[in-house]
C-alpha cells in the first residue's frame with residue numbers, strides 16, 4: 001500500500017498507470033512490487049547476492065513498483081548487468097520524488113491550456129501540447145489537459161479550413177471577400193469549442209485558471225479573446241520569434257508602457273478609429289479613405305519604437321491590456337454616442353487576444369477589425385455587437 005502511494009500508482013520505469021487495463025479499460029491492479037536487492041541470497045534470486053538483512057529485503061525501501069513487463073525485464077538473466085541495485089535505487093528515488101512533487105502542486109497552480117492553431121500568410125508555427133506545457137511550467141503553473149479531451153487539451157485547429165490562405169494575386173477587396181466564408185467558419189469553430197468544452201469545464205469547477213495560446217489571423221484572435229470567460233483568471237501567451245518559443249524569455253528591466261493619444265481631434269459621432277501601433281507602425285496614409293474624416297485615436301509604446309517582438313515580458317502585455325481597458329472605459333464618458341470603433345491593429349498576437357478580453361459588448365462600441373490584405377487595410381470581422 002505504501003509503495004503504491006509513493007509511486008502514484010505508476011510504473012517507476014515506464015510510468016504506465018497500473019490501476020487500469022490498457023486493452024480492456026477496466027479497473028485492474030497490474031502493478032508488481034519488485035525487489036531491488038533480491039528476495040533471498042539464493043543464486044536464482046536476481047541481485048540476491050547484494051548485502052542486505054532478510055528483514056530489510058522485504059521493506060518498502062527495497063521494493064520498486066513496476067508493470068509486469070518491466071518487472072520481467074529487470075529480473076532477466078541477460079539484463080542483470082544493466083539493472084544494478086544502484087541503478088534501480090536511483091530510478092525508485094527519482095520516481096517517488098517526482099510523484100511527490102507533482103501531486104504537491106495544488107489545484108490553485110493548475111491551468112487549463114487552450115490552443116488555437118491557424119496560420120498567417122500561409123505560415124504556421126509549432127504550437128504542440130508540449131510547447132504550451134513548457135511555457136506554463138516556466139511560470140510555475142501545472143498544465144491541465146482536460147480529461148475528456150486528454151490527448152490535446154482544448155484545441156481549435158483552423159489549419160484545415162479551406163480558404164485559410166489568401167491568393168497573393170488577389171486585390172484587397174477580393175481578398176476580403178474570399179476571407180468572409182473562412183471567417184464565418186473559423187468564428188463558429190472557435191465559438192463552439194470555447195462555449196462547449198471550456199464552459200463545461202468551468203461549470204464543473206475543474207477549470208479555475210486558463211492559459212491561452214493563439215496563432216491565427218489577428219481578427220480571429222480578437223474574437224477569441226471576446227468569447228473567453230472573464231470570470232476565470234486567464235494568462236495569454238505570446239510566441240517569441242528569436243527563441244521560436246512560447247516560453248516568456250527571462251528578461252530583466254521594466255515593462256514597456258503604452259499610451260493613448262488623439263491623433264485626429266474631430267468630434268466623435270457614432271464612429272471613430274483607433275490605430276494600434278505596437279508591433280509595427282501604420283502610416284496615416286494607410287488609414288482607409290472611408291475612415292479619414294473620423295475621430296482617430298492612436299495607441300503606441302512610450303519611450304521606445306514599435307517592434308514585432310515588443311512583448312518580451314508578461315508584464316508588458318499586462319501593461320498594454322491595462323492601457324486598452326482604460327481606453328475603452330474612457331470612451332464611455334468621452335464618446336457616449338460612439339457605436340462602432342474601427343480598429344487598425346499592428347499588434348502582437350497575444351495583444352489581439354487581450355483586446356478581445358477587454359471588450360464588453362454591453363458597454364463598449366462594436367469593434368470592426370481591419371486586416372492588411374494585399375497591401376491595404378480592409379474590414380474583415382466585427383466583434384462584440386451587443387445582444388439586442
Ligand SMILES: [Zn+2]
Pocket residue numbers: 011012013014015016066067068069070
Ligand atoms: Zn513499466
